[in-house]
Amino acid sequence: MKLYVYDHCPYCVRARMIFGFKKLSVELIILANDDEATPIGLVGKKVVPILVKEDGSAMPESLDIVKYIDDNFGETVLSEQVRPEIEAWIKQVGEYYNHLLSPRFVQLDLAEFASQSAVNYFTKKKTTLIGDFAENLANSLQYIAKINADLTALSELIHADDKANGAQLSLEDIMLFPMLRNLTCVKGIVYPANVERYLHKMAELAQVSLYLDRAI
Ligand SMILES: N[C@@H](CCC(=O)N[C@@H](CS)C(=O)NCC(=O)O)C(=O)O
Incomplete structure (x- = not known):
């Protein structure tokens, strides 16, 4: 899997965290901040994080990525409760x-x-x-x-x-x-x-x- 991010992006850190928690490897790709073509080509808008799954499909939205990884790779580790x-x-x-x-x-x-x-x-x-x-x-x-x-x-x-x-x-x-x-x-x-x-x-x-x- 590939994860397109900016290092400073807090939503990208959310997505990176679930890979760290679950000790799963992912190829981290840091996009140039002014690269509009790559994210638009993948998900139709200029946004990160974007996960490219093993089947080649691309998924935006940090919390969707977190849930997808938590639900589909090994035991779930996260509770969804937020005080x-x-x-x-x-x-x-x-x-x-x-x-x-x-x-x-x-x-x-x-x-x-x-x-x-x-x-x-x-x-x-x-x-x-x-x-x-x-x-x-x-x-x-x-x-x-x-x-x-x-x-x-x-x-x-x-x-x-x-x-x-x-x-x-x-x-x-x-x-x-x-x-x-x-x-x-x-x-x-x-x-x-x-x-x-x-x-x-x-x-x-x-x-x-x-x-x-x-x-x-
Ligand atoms: N709701 C999205 C928000 C993602 C977001 O706002 N990402 C920012 C970077 S922190 C972005 O890509 N902004 C477009 C830009 O930088 O031009 C998520 O949770 O993934």
Whole structure:
């Protein structure tokens, strides 16, 4: 199987996680961010992740990919339950964290941004959503204060290092870890001890590396 992704894409991290959890191999293909032809050719729109199955058919939508892999390869590992508090946390942080992330992604030497045209494509698209990248970088401290407070609140909801709900791997982990992983590209974020342990344990189980060593 092949999985088309961008390294920074949180939905792609969701799809990568299920392969890591189940120790299944997959060929990871990192598309250039400005490559429109490949995804449109596969699924009719410019989107990742895309799974190309063994029969050659292509499937978009991160949670559909996660479910397909969990249901069809070995014992299922995920519970579908998501606590409303976790859903609320994801929604709240999702409303502002791209102000921290988008301007940093283009500075991390990621494969999807190897060309200047890919950087320009992303910058143009995301600037319309969050405003000027340099201004957002200059305003980092205000967003870092917000995320530090939200991480303190999250720490109450993480009940084990290897499963947020304390009972079983679940869609909570599939949705939460990609957000926390992407935040590791931001210097100055303070992770409560249990959130930090969760982050590292999930990275190991999911086989998805963090950005801590190149945080900006
Ligand atoms: N609902 C989709 C959302 C996927 C999505 O929004 N992917 C983004 C990348 S993070 C994308 O491909 N955007 C188009 C673009 O970058 O031009 C899923 O869960 O897979």
